[in-house]
Amino acid sequence: MQGVKGLHATYVENRRQFIETMQNFNILIAEDNDLSRENLADLLRSEGHTVRAVSDGKQAMDLVVEDQYDLVITDLRMPRVDGLELLRFMKDLDPDNLVIMITGYGTVDSAVDAMKLGAFDYITKPLRDDLVKLTVRRALSFARLKEENLVLKDSLIEKYDFGKLIGYSNCMKKVFENIEKVSTSDSTVIIYGESGTGKELVARAIHFNSDRRNHHLVPVNCGAIPEELLESELFGHEKGAFTGAFRNRVGRFELAQGGTIFLDEIGDMSPALQVKVLRVIQEKQFERIGGIKTIYADVRIIAATNQNLELAVAEKRFREDLFYRINVIPIHMPPLRDRGPDIAILANHFLRTFNKMKKKSLTGIHPDALNCLVHYGWPGNVRELQNLIEMFVVMKSEGEIGLDDLPPKILSQRRDSVSYRPVEVPPEGLNYNEMVSQYEKDLLLKALKHCGGVKNRAAKLLNLNRTTLVEKLKRFNLMEAEEADAG
């Protein structure tokens, strides 16, 4: 199980991919004049659309309840059911349905009626190809825009829910499950993982899925605050508390009131900071420097580290009492090299993101290049992959990311997969059927030999199902050969 929000993220991704491929539309034409119907259909087909054409409104009605059409183009005057009635029917079905009305000259009033009923536009007869194309393109980019807006709305939800935490591998599913479980509680969470594995994203996901989401998520980089500023950073100070304290200052814990404090790189905390944080956790209260008021800390704690804290405790670099306070619910972020199925998904996700950000249009990643990415070790994890894809998008002007683009350390990961072996066609020609059969027989016999004659295994090896393999063996009279071979 990936969790509701995880599925949502996947859904948004899929939808985005869907829109990017939205170019060929499904169009329905209703027009009683045979010649103009056929002309219109041909014109739109030549623009790459899928077209269905019928000769009256009744037939069109039957079709639209059965199938989804992106656009309906209808003549106004038709036998049985006319254009306006069809339009009304379409709008009742779904107000978002797109309809273009074709009107004869002298029927301006009907054109106005059509627009009032919600037609997207109208075109007057005699139809001019360029005008038709233009109107249809406008209608379709309108449709696409609408889809994009939906996605925009979705991605806002996504942004404030799960960040863009993307994952498909089994270990990431486990992470999604854990996020979902801990989000509903107030328990302290510690996220372990190598650098760049997405610890911060997970912290965000937990916060924005908890009841504290309307308060702040306040990060503290525990290794980066200078010793002398530490106390003031965390707890704030009153004006005049020390030289240089010109005004009151709210500290990080106070800022996180009602929300979450994210203690990042907690393994790098100085001994002095460890004492102070331990005290807040234990007593759930603190004072500003120079202040007299005790502030109750309603703050959830999420910590993260790329260190082995138990080892740090054993080596006396990290306080044992603090460790037990922090190590309540651990979440382990797996390194990217253990998340095989995620690599391609993340790479394509980053490609789309950077394409958009940098207004480029690289078309994708060649399978051979992807193969190298999947086998590379990714010491810098997701961050390293993200940086690499950004580099491609900046450096390349167009086309597909291929083997030539890869840096040598990744290129050296190339594993040749078994692929089609080319054959030559001699100038004197050959017997096509015989050659193909020979190739097939060869593959079948080699696979059987490799598997000691066990058909199940041979079928698996060739990516065939067993019945297909057996049929082929029979067809080539190889059943006995195989049995003899095995026996």
Ligand SMILES: Nc1ncnc2c1ncn2[C@@H]1O[C@H](COP(=O)(O)OP(=O)(O)OP(=O)(O)O)[C@@H](O)[C@H]1O
């Ligand atoms: N599962 C993921 N899906 C999408 N983007 C991810 C994922 N994991 C990480 N990233 C991206 O990779 C980068 C590194 O992630 P993040 O900062 O969360 O890692 P980290 O574990 O906190 O690293 P560090 O230990 O170096 O602080 C970020 O830009 C983040 O958006």
Ligand SMILES: [Mg+2]
């Ligand atoms: Mg981090």
